[in-house]
Amino acid sequence: MNDLMPTGDLLVATDQRHLIHPLHHAKDHANPKVFVSANGSMLRTADGREYIDGLSALWNVNIGHGRKxxxxxxxxxxxxxxxxxxxxxxxxxxxxxxxxxxxxxxxxxxxxxxxxxxxxxxxxxxxxxxxxxxxxxxxxxxxxxxxxxxxxxxxxxxxxxxxxxxxxxxxxxxxxxxxxxxxxxxxxxxxxxxxxxxxxxxxxxxxxxxxxxxxxxxxxxxxxxxxxxxxxxxxxxxxxxxxxxxxxxxxxxxxxxxxxxxxxxxxxxxxxxxxxxxxxxxxxxxxxxxxxxxxxxxxxxxxxxxxxxxxxxxxxxxxxxxxxxxxxxxxxxxxxxxxxEGLVERAQVQGDRFRAGLETLLTLPAVGEVRGIGMLAAIELVEHKGSKAPAKGLGARVAAQAADRGLILRLRAAADGPPASGDTLCFAPPLPTSEVTLDRIVQITGESIQAAM
Structure with missing residues (x-):
């Protein structure tokens, strides 16, 4: 039977049988993305889809993917x-x-x-x-x-x-x-x-x-x-x-x-x-x-x-x-x-530009704060701007919507504190990420928040 399964499906089935992942839970791993290649700020999966890497994988691919x-x-x-x-x-x-x-x-x-x-x-x-x-x-x-x-x-x-x-x-x-x-x-x-x-x-x-x-x-x-x-x-x-x-x-x-x-x-x-x-x-x-x-x-x-x-x-x-x-x-x-390549200086300049783009999303009722420094940024989600009442559960829906639109970001789930905090969307794109791609991250994030609300 396995010989008839598509390569991606076979890999997932083998993964689920034999591989324990960081932060492992079977439900979270029911439909994993199996990455097979990457270049610059883009990741490609076994099923042929492309995603913007909005977090430099795990905050770490500073110079981008595929550097020979x-x-x-x-x-x-x-x-x-x-x-x-x-x-x-x-x-x-x-x-x-x-x-x-x-x-x-x-x-x-x-x-x-x-x-x-x-x-x-x-x-x-x-x-x-x-x-x-x-x-x-x-x-x-x-x-x-x-x-x-x-x-x-x-x-x-x-x-x-x-x-x-x-x-x-x-x-x-x-x-x-x-x-x-x-x-x-x-x-x-x-x-x-x-x-x-x-x-x-x-x-x-x-x-x-x-x-x-x-x-x-x-x-x-x-x-x-x-x-x-x-x-x-x-x-x-x-x-x-x-x-x-x-x-x-x-x-x-x-x-x-x-x-x-x-x-x-x-x-x-x-x-x-x-x-x-x-x-x-x-x-x-x-x-x-x-x-x-x-x-x-x-x-x-x-x-x-x-x-x-x-x-x-x-x-x-x-x-x-x-x-x-x-x-x-x-x-x-x-x-x-x-x-x-001057990537330290670029992180400051393009980071300021990227954060300014994210700040345009402050008009959305669920966006409580946009914060960051260099090529690190976050959006904290709230139920109500005035009270800053933390949004809980919204972030997971936003992350899923973003993935459907071709963007991978990181969610820090709401915490009871102290202090209490809302779901937070985290971003750390590779330092050479182009302005076009940074703008696309902002666009997808805004669309995803509105869709999730």
Whole structure:
């Protein structure tokens, strides 16, 4: 019977028998799109349909699909040195050159890179860097990690415990101890008339004082909260947070997994607010998703603490694929493209234009807010503009309508909070996406909202 089935149907049937997907639920996977090719900002499925990739796959295909330069970089490196251990005592040229390149692109206080295979592993590693740092300095009780509600940092156990989106916790608890969450800098949903930036930063300080600064290792914060709904903080937030961290001797971890490598119109997201973290995680855009790679970049101070360690306190953290030569070679080629084609600057200019297009949809009764920065944008849906009553369920219908019209976007479902929020449509097109395609995304989104209402 299978020999008579169309190729796409056979693939789906085999998929449903043998493949467990991220965020898996059988009902959600009843009619999957099986992607077979892609070019630029367009994806093609096994049934011959084309879709605009409105999210760069998963916020990560920064340079767009089908760039042969990266395939060539991978092939050439595989032919020369496909894999070698990067454990202490061994190294390889692509890892060395990539570490230097990233440090030179990063914040002025950064010194060295530890490579991982993705975002969650990067954040797990960052937590260990923070705890290691304080233990080396004779403060072993400084172990707690503060994060923010609506933050997303991955779904391995510690990263899941820092992630403050309850759906990720329900079937996998209990959470790892010593993780706690505070209010996010969410201007659209901030209660009262106060400054959400100052208020949310002060919420961090309140948590530090309640827990005791001598027990808190670090706070982890996305410069822009991506999966939580593209929440852009007010300008007051990060400068105030940096000052609080300095005063209480708390490390600031920037989760740059989504915001890194040009996505926001800066090489790294905190550049918009002129402050520097103590360490930051990255992944996604470093290879534009062409191969798995991530990492943690640490400051000169943290690096020196590692370098000065006695043998019995050495940094006993490791991964087989840390510093993988092929992944690092692809990352170098990817960064070359971002740099030579001016994609960081383009993200700012075209991002402003794209967001202005989305703002024309504010005339629709269900559109409560349009927000974003660079090539990151979101539309929060509401039941009523005046009360900001959250829309629940509408977003799924909009996403389905958009897919029918040839656009793939990301839905962040409504949450009860605090603060409560409505369904949110998220966008992160590839950085080279043409103006014609950006305008088409706006058009399809508007049509889809009206159809879903």
């Amino acid at each position: 330069e990266l395939a060539t970089a991978a092939a050439e490196q595989m032919e020369k040195l496909a894999y070698a251990s990067a454990y202490a005592g061994y190294s390889n040229e692509p890892a060395i050159r990539l570490a230097e390149r990233i440090v030179n692109l990063a914040y002025d206080n950064m010194a060295a890179v530890y490579f991982t295979t993705g975002g969650a592993e990067s954040n797990e590693s960052a937590f260990k860097f923070a705890r290691y740092h304080w233990k080396r300095l004779g403060k072993p009780e400084k172990v707690k990690i503060i994060s923010r509600r609506y933050g997303y940092h991955g779904v391995t156990l510690a990263a899941m415990s820092a992630t403050s989106l309850p759906n990720y916790h329900k079937m996998f608890g209990p959470l790892v101890p010593e993780f706690l969450q505070v209010a996010p800098p969410y201007p659209y949903r901030w209660p009262g008339n106060g400054d959400a930036g100052i208020g949310a930063a002060d919420a961090v300080e309140e948590a530090i004082l309640a827990e005791g600064a001598d027990t808190v290792a670090a706070i982890i914060a996305e410069p822009v909260m991506g999966s939580g709904g593209v929440i852009v903080p007010p300008p007051s937030y990060f400068p105030r947070l940096r000052e609080i961290c300095d005063r209480h001797e708390i490390l600031l971890i920037a989760d740059e997994v989504i915001t890194g490598f040009g996505r926001t119109g800066q090489w790294f997201g905190l550049g918009h607010w002129g402050i520097q973290p103590d360490l930051f995680s990255f992944a996604k855009g470093v290879t534009s998703g062409y191969l798995p790679l991530g990492g943690v970049v640490v400051s000169r101070h943290i690096h020196q603490v590692i370098q000065d360690a006695p043998a019995d306190e050495k940094f006993m953290h490791a991964a087989t694929y840390s510093g993988h030569p092929v992944c690092c070679a692809v990352a170098l080629a990817n960064i070359d493209i971002i740099d030579k």
